[in-house]
Amino acid sequence: MDKTGAVVAYYITPHGFGHAVRALEILRCLTDLDPSIKPVIISDIPYGLVEQNVGRPVPMRKVRLDIGLCQFDSIRYDLEKTMLKLERLLSVAGEMIEREKQFLLSEKVKLVISDIPFLPFDAANECGLRSIGIGNFTWDWIYRDYADSDPRWKGIVARIQSSYKKGYLFLRLPMYGDCSVFPKIEDVSLVARKSRRTREQIRLLLGLCGEEKMVLVSFSSLELDKAALDRLRKISGVTFFYKNPTKFPLSGARSLDGEDVSYVDAVAASDAVITKPGYGIVSDCLAHGTPILYTDRGRFPEYEILVETIRRELTCSYIAREDFLAGDWQEPIREILALPRKQPAIKMDGADQCARKILEFLK
16 A cells, blocks of 8 residues: 555543553554555543553654543542533633644644544634544534533534634544534544454463453443442352452452553453443453443433444343442343343454545545
């Protein structure tokens, strides 16, 4: 393939890790197809994610250009705090756009990509650059749901929409919400990471053998009281795995930190994943056919769309939030481990599709 040597600015929201891991998978495919590409990541995601997922060094500017949603804990959102932070962000939006404009010009950036902060589209437009959005939703759609009950959101939604409308193209991933704010939309397949090891190899690395069941606890944080932890200690025949920043103080639980096993390896080897539905973990489970035991995640419009896909494509079961927080996991785990394992039928070559579309633009 012809080499471009072009500088590409890739903006990534820090809201959860799902946006980050899919963006990094696209960057991995892009730099594999054309090693001369010079990507720059603009985000405040942990750089360790970049090292784990791209496979080569990528320059990164620690800048945050959106808020996403603020959270009380791992499954509840603080909408009032989110609104206040958005209002502060928008009050200095002009300065931030000017700063990004100067960055794009000084670095001779050829293409702007965003998943899915909105201000980069303003900066690209002022530089006369094309910009591409990649994702399964836009923030105006998320916040618009809250505007139905709180009209203070309406001005925020309108301002965000004015930015997205300046984008040239939106590459829409599966499990999508309303992305119609973009003038042009093209559908692509699922962007999903795939473990390069077999399930048996991963279990051997973790020292698991025989009929021992591996259950991955996939939350950015987990707040369980002593009574809940006491109930979890009574669950036998299961080893729980988790990864920093999650803390899971059980003798029958093991941290993946320090193991020669990536997170996607852990998903591939697990007999089930316990989580709240998010794009990243759902995609990883779809890529490996890993069963999901899920709880609800508060008022978030993406939730129902993800659950619809989980129910259609994967072996799954629901655990009510009250039971989850109380540590009443034993029966739901027993039930999901006894179910036959589905094999998803969804196409998963979205990263390659997106990378090739980006190269078309650069040429």
